[in-house]
Amino acid sequence: MDNVKELVVKGRLKKIEPAVQEALDAGASAQEVLDIMGVAMDEVGLKFQTNEIFISEMLAAAKTMQRGVGVLKPLLGGGGAAKLGKFIMGTVAGDLHDIGKNLVEMMIEASGFEVIDLGVDVPAENFVQALRDNPDCKIIGVSALLTTTLDAMKETVEAIKESGIDVTIMVGGAPVTPAFAEEIGADVYTPDAGSAAEKAKEIAAALA
Numbered sequence: 001m002d003n004v005k006e007l008v009v010k011g012r013l014k015k016i017e018p019a020v021q022e023a024l025d026a027g028a029s030a031q032e033v034l035d036i037m038g039v040a041m042d043e044v045g046l047k048f049q050t051n052e053i054f055i056s057e058m059l060a061a062a063k064t065m066q067r068g069v070g071v072l073k074p075l076l077g078g079g080g081a082a083k084l085g086k087f088i089m090g091t092v093a094g095d096l097h098d099i100g101k102n103l104v105e106m107m108i109e110a111s112g113f114e115v116i117d118l119g120v121d122v123p124a125e126n127f128v129q130a131l132r133d134n135p136d137c138k139i140i141g142v143s144a145l146l147t148t149t150l151d152a153m154k155e156t157v158e159a160i161k162e163s164g165i166d167v168t169i170m171v172g173g174a175p176v177t178p179a180f181a182e183e184i185g186a187d188v189y190t191p192d193a194g195s196a197a198e199k200a201k202e203i204a205a206a207l208a
């Protein structure tokens with residue numbers, strides 16, 4: 001596990017897959033390996049903040065984590081046919097962070113939803129258009145990782161509300177708080193991928 005963490009922090013892309021496999025073989029659970037990679041990313045964020053590393057190194061760490069997550073994916077998600085309906089998700093305009101979004105999508109998909117991924121840097125109108133294109137979709141997820149893109153999250157929620165489309169709006173991401181979610185009129189805030197998937201299942205059950 002220490003090796004996995006160090007490889008993510010240092011952005012050692014080529015070495016991460018065998019290291020993750022080694023940690024699993026040694027008895028670590030997929031969730032534990034995922035958690036340690038999250039700890040590594042926090043360390044990377046701190047190093048960036050204190051000018052110890054450059055953006056290129058932060059990007060290398062992100063790519064390394066993403067590749068490591070690839071090894072865990074079959075273990076974290078049960079897969080199976082989508083039974084709970086569609087779930088549209090994206091990261092707001094101006095924001096390129098997608099590791100957290102991808103994890104949320106992975107857990108939601110594993111819970112039985114068909115996930116429609118809008119990607120990153122998604123303008124508010126594209127969220128609305130995706131809902132128009134998928135009128136059977138009853139839940140949408142909006143992610144933001146920068147304090148500077150919280151305004152874009154607000155605009156996105158407003159645009160969806162103004163469209164009159166009947167959909168439950170879930171929001172999340174590191175700078176998002178329950179109070180902010182309430183202030184902008186989002187329906188649900190969850191702090192992480194696991195709780196997002198749980199909440200989405202609850203919503204789908206209530207709508208069924």
Ligand code: B1M
Nearest residue numbers: 045095096097098099100141143146147172173174192193
């Ligand atoms: Co950026 N970045 N970054 N970055 N980056 C942060 C967020 C930062 C905190 C680093 C720091 O300074 N300490 C800081 C933001 C400061 C702030 O706004 N207060 C920052 C900055 C400043 C920037 C740039 C502006 C740097 C620059 O250019 N000067 C720039 C912005 C680019 C842009 O978006 N326009 C930038 C760029 C990048 C990279 C491209 C290099 C890379 C992203 C690569 C990628 O995503 N493909 C990157 C990275 C990797 C980070 C850190 C280090 C790690 C983010 C991450 O992947 N975490 C990050 C520091 C940190 O987070 N500690 C940082 C792991 C991931 C699993 O967690 O994304 O939080 P997270 O997702 C969680 C929850 O938040 C939640 O569930 C997820 C899983 O449990 N969640 C939801 C997320 N969405 C949800 C939605 C939900 C529910 C839960 O419902 C719908």
